Amino acid sequence: xxxxxxxxxxxxxxxxxxxxxxxxxxxxxxxxxxxxxxxxxxxxxxxxxxxxxxxxxxxxxxxxxxxxxxxxxxxxxxxxxxxxxxxxxxxxxxxxxxxxxxxx
Amino acid sequence: xxxxxxxxxxxxxxxxxxxxxxxxxxxxxxxxxxxxxxxxxxxxxxxxxxxxxxxxxxxxxxxxxxxxxxxxxxxxxxxxxxxxxxxxxxxxxxxxxxxxxxxxxxxxxxxxxxxxxxxxxxxxxxxxxxxxxxxxxxxxxxxxxxxxxxxxxxxxxxxxxxxxxxxxxxxxxxxxxxxxxxxxxxxxxxxxxxxxxxxxxxxxxxxxxxxxxxxxxxxxxxxxxxxxxxxxxxxxxxxxxxxxxxxxxxxxxxxxxxxxxxxxxxxxxxxxxxxxxxxxxxxxxxxxxxxxxxxxxxxxxxxxxxxxxxxxxxxxxxxxxxxxxxxxxxxxxxxxxxxxxxxxxxxxxxxxxxxxxxxxxxxxxxxx
Numbered sequence: 001x002x003x004x005x006x007x008x009x010x011x012x013x014x015x016x017x018x019x020x021x022x023x024x025x026x027x028x029x030x031x032x033x034x035x036x037x038x039x040x041x042x043x044x045x046x047x048x049x050x051x052x053x054x055x056x057x058x059x060x061x062x063x064x065x066x067x068x069x070x071x072x073x074x075x076x077x078x079x080x081x082x083x084x085x086x087x088x089x090x091x092x093x094x095x096x097x098x099x100x101x102x103x104x
Numbered sequence: 105x106x107x108x109x110x111x112x113x114x115x116x117x118x119x120x121x122x123x124x125x126x127x128x129x130x131x132x133x134x135x136x137x138x139x140x141x142x143x144x145x146x147x148x149x150x151x152x153x154x155x156x157x158x159x160x161x162x163x164x165x166x167x168x169x170x171x172x173x174x175x176x177x178x179x180x181x182x183x184x185x186x187x188x189x190x191x192x193x194x195x196x197x198x199x200x201x202x203x204x205x206x207x208x209x210x211x212x213x214x215x216x217x218x219x220x221x222x223x224x225x226x227x228x229x230x231x232x233x234x235x236x237x238x239x240x241x242x243x244x245x246x247x248x249x250x251x252x253x254x255x256x257x258x259x260x261x262x263x264x265x266x267x268x269x270x271x272x273x274x275x276x277x278x279x280x281x282x283x284x285x286x287x288x289x290x291x292x293x294x295x296x297x298x299x300x301x302x303x304x305x306x307x308x309x310x311x312x313x314x315x316x317x318x319x320x321x322x323x324x325x326x327x328x329x330x331x332x333x334x335x336x337x338x339x340x341x342x343x344x345x346x347x348x349x350x351x352x353x354x355x356x357x358x359x360x361x362x363x364x365x366x367x368x369x370x371x372x373x374x375x376x377x378x379x380x381x382x383x384x385x386x387x388x389x390x391x392x393x394x395x396x397x398x399x400x401x402x403x404x405x406x407x408x409x410x411x412x413x414x415x416x417x418x419x420x421x422x423x424x425x426x427x428x429x430x431x432x433x434x435x436x437x438x439x440x441x442x443x444x445x446x447x448x449x450x451x452x453x454x455x456x457x458x459x460x461x462x463x464x465x466x467x468x469x470x471x472x
Binding site: 017047048054055056058063065066067068070081082084 | 135148149152153154210211212215236239240243246247303305306398399400
């Protein structure tokens with residue numbers, strides 16, 4: 001079982017926004033939904049490896065800043081061209097004001 | 105503005121499967137990291153915010169203008185009074201759809217995605233661009249803007265084919281190619297070039313759309329024969345020819361006469377200040393450097409983005425006329441020397457061009 005890793009403080013991310021988190025040579029995107037829930041995915045778009053943390057969060061969608069490809073960041077589902085491959089998602093929990101993700 | 109001439113090994117190969125396509129990959133020009141003006145995340149988020157309201161307002165005006173101009177054209181059909189109505193109708197059909205296709209393809213015009221999709225499909229039909237093929241070609245255009253052998257949307261290749269440019273003001277070659285591509289796609293054939301940028305799983309969708317469009321055109325032609333009138337074709341199909349002038353006029357300014365094979369949009373794209381009518385037709389794509397740097401920003405926010413980053417950009421070209429006054433001489437020079445291009449001067453407040461990124465191209469050569 002993989003370890004839980006502290007990504008950031010819960011307050012570091014605005015509601016309906018995303019933040020980049022790099023760990024052990026990998027990059028992740030941490031999301032805070034409009035409902036104040038936290039989620040995590042791989043940090044790079046599956047289309048052309050652009051950092052999703054520079055993109056736009058709308059409801060449960062993250063839009064890539066380069067080609068406007070869209071994913072559901074809660075499930076990782078690709079939501080149409082130009083993205084065709086789903087994002088990998090990771091379990092997230094908030095403990096004592098810290099956002100932790102379980103990196104696989 | 106500086107005029108630059110440099111020497112290259114041999115003429116450019118614009119084929120997406122040719123020599124320069126391979127060289128672009130080898131030289132790191134394909135899918136490269138492009139220059140961006142720094143904008144704090146908070147401000148960037150504000151700029152990227154989506155809203156339905158501006159595009160709904162504009163689309164209501166747009167559709168109403170279609171209805172009124174079409175009704176006037178039909179009403180006055182057979183007299184010269186139909187000409188101004190068809191002029192407006194044609195410009196809406198053959199030009200304003202270029203920007204609607206583009207903005208809705210990016211998904212930035214409306215916040216609500218189905219609204220983007222509806223206008224996208226309608227505009228694609230009118231501008232005669234397969235919505236599947238062009239979504240993917242435009243993706244490539246943003247990845248590899250004006251990279252020879254990679255960008256499928258280079259409007260004026262070097263040396264410029266000026267006859268082609270002039271004919272396209274009347275949509276002649278573009279429409280011909282669109283029609284032959286549609287028939288080919290409808291027959292189930294995806295070209296080798298299309299296969300380089302359309303994923304395999306998307307190709308059947310391009311074929312399906314081509315077949316639907318072909319059926320619409322056949323029905324329109326049949327109706328014209330049945331009515332013994334050109335009127336159905338004046339409303340469907342032909343406006344792509346007689347109304348193309350505005351989108352070609354504005355589209356050529358986007359990159360015409362500027363650098364190729366660079367990875368800084370300030371070098372290969374042009375922002376032009378335009379009158380309000382052209383900006384409505386063009387949906388603010390005259391802010392073209394800004395659009396390429398930040399394609400997430402909706403058209404209605406581009407003027408604000410321009411104000412925010414203009415300290416880091418070349419001065420905008422002050423008018424359409426001024427754009428042509430610099431671009432046409434550049435095209436004429438490129439007839440004699442295809443390596444000639446216009447290098448846009450940066451203001452003192454801007455970060456300089458990163459010449460080290462362009463070591464093997466004319467920009468670096470010019471700087472030496």
